[in-house]
Every structure is written in C-alpha cells, then in structure tokens.
Amino acid sequence: MKKLNMGPETLLFPMPACLIGANVEGKANFMTAAWCGIANSNPPMLTVGIQHHRYTYKGIQQNGNFSVNVPSEDLVKETDYCGIVSGSNDDKTETCKFTVFYGKLKTAPLIEECPINLECKVMHVLNLGSHALVVGLIEETHVSAECMVDGEPDASRVKPIIYGRGAQKTYFKLGEPLAPAFKIGKELKKKE
C-alpha cells in the first residue's frame, strides 16, 4: 500500500462540528469548533482548542465557563455561519435565530435548537501555541426529548454534523450503522 508523507498535519477523521457558547460582556455568543473531544470519564471532561484572539474565548475567560452545543443537520447553515463571522461584528444569536437558555452554571449560554447541550466549567487551560486548549468539567447535560431512545440519546436522531477536512472542506451527515461496538470484535477473538 503506497503511503504519502504530508508532514505534520491536523488530520483526524471524523471531526465534530460543535457550537461553543460563552457570554461575552453578558451577551450570548457562539463559535464553531471542530477541535473538540472527550478527555475524561470520571469526572466527565472535554477539551476544546480555541484561538486566543477569538471573541468567544474572551467570554470563557470572563465567566470561567462555557457550553458545547451539538447542532443537527438542519442547522448546518447556522453552524457554518458561526465559524466565519466574529461576535465582535454581529449578534450571531439573532442572525441564527437561536433560542438561548441557561442551566446550572447560569452564565454558559445553551442553544435550545441543538439536540445536545453540555455545560462546562474551565478546569485547565494549556497554551499550546496558536490555540488555547481549554479542559472543561462537564457539569450538566441537556438532551432534546425527541432524540432519546431507551433513556439514551440516539446518534441517528441527533443527526450530528461531521466536519471532513480535505480538498473540499465539507460537512457530512452521519451515515448508516456499521456494526455494534464492544461486540463485533469478539468474532475475531473466537477465531484465535
């Protein structure tokens, strides 16, 4: 199999397309982030990489908290918009017609239209260079009722947006179920 070397590149597939929320000077603002991932289970934590100059980052510093909102397919236009326009120039909440609500942390703005909302408290910030890596403690999780199946959110109902880096820089839909996790691999185990 022929391999090409590309040098150091941020090439991970898939990446999420999330909306990071923070109150900046008391007003809700949201930015798009693909550089977001789960970090720890007990207690639940996640990371998000944010450029230092971002307007949303200012809000994260002001409040010591932020939100991660998982948009669904039907919000792809709004999700992209929040990645190309700065909150310093536009009230993105208004432009995107987001319904904002607040939960346990009181100052981390949540988007009602997004099926999943995580409220996070800043635990660590690592200055990595171009980006600050913010480690957030997940304090509360809100899930839209219609996405629940057997007491758990169902990925096929959440319909998350997947960011695919590459020549085209394209958002993708979640595809068909491929195989059951923690199960299909056992077939290989039996063979041995």
Added chain:
Amino acid sequence: MKKLNMGPETLLFPMPACLIGANVEGKANFMTAAWCGIANSNPPMLTVGIQHHRYTYKGIQQNGNFSVNVPSEDLVKETDYCGIVSGSNDDKTETCKFTVFYGKLKTAPLIEECPINLECKVMHVLNLGSHALVVGLIEETHVSAECMVDGEPDASRVKPIIYGRGAQKTYFKLGEPLAPAFKIGKELKKKE
C-alpha cells in the same frame, strides 16, 4: 422543545474511532480510542484520553511517543477488537493481521492498512482522574495514496469509523456530503 437533564455525561457527537499505537517493551500494541481530538494548529497537536492502567499507556510512557491511526470501515472488526482485548493478553497486531511500519519517530508503530497515520511526540500529560490526557505533537502524517484527491486526503475515501454513544453503542459510517464548509453560512450573512 422539551429538554431532559442527564447530569454530567460525556455526550459528544460524533466521536472518532481511532487506533492508538505504542511499542510496549519493544513490541507494537494498539488500543481503540474515541476520546481523541485535534488541539492546536501551529504546531499541529492532538489529545487522547487514556486510562492509566492501559497496556498501551505503558508504551507511551516508555517511548515518549505514540501513533494515531484512522481505520476505515473495512477494519471495524479489528478496531472493535483492539478496544475489548488488552495487549497484555494477546498480540493484537498478529490477531488483526496488521502490517506495522515505523516512520520519523522510529518507535511509534503505524498500521499500513489504516488510511491515515499520525506520529506523535508526547508534549504534556494531564492527570484528569480516570484518564490521562496526553497532548501529542504531530511530527509526521502518512496517508494512503488511494485516499488522496487534489493533494488532500478525501473523507469519502478514508471512510472513517464514527463512534456513536447511546443506547446501542454503535459504529456508524460517514454519510453523504451535507454542505460546503466556510461557504454555506455566507447565505445567512447576505440575508442580514
């Protein structure tokens, strides 16, 4: 829209299904991780959350480096297997019939059959509780030639595995292209 509170939960959609590689006592070992994400662009860095007791983690500590391999759909059985069996009990490379190669870092094992391979040097380790958050500097990127389109890897050819937490714990395929990134949002901009 009715929202349910689930308490603090690691609910992010989508999550990748990656194979983290490290040499343990000189022998290649791989574990599956969904808790992996990009952290920084300049220089390129990523994070992976790993339980302290993991066999692969031992190798990361021994060498100060590791790999992140992005498997494609056809490796779903092997990917799942590497998440349910420990390298302390099995030579997963042999069971999965992986062709291992080494690159720039010499001791970070890479899987030829995976379309994307990232070689990473450990930069930071944060002990977050259940998991160590390993921040890796991406030193080299290898891409299978057949996944390249216009000099960039193409998500539709990589065919990454998407892990969907939820009632079913299912791996999903990447779906159809939804919209062009850094473009579709401009429609909203013009309307204002």
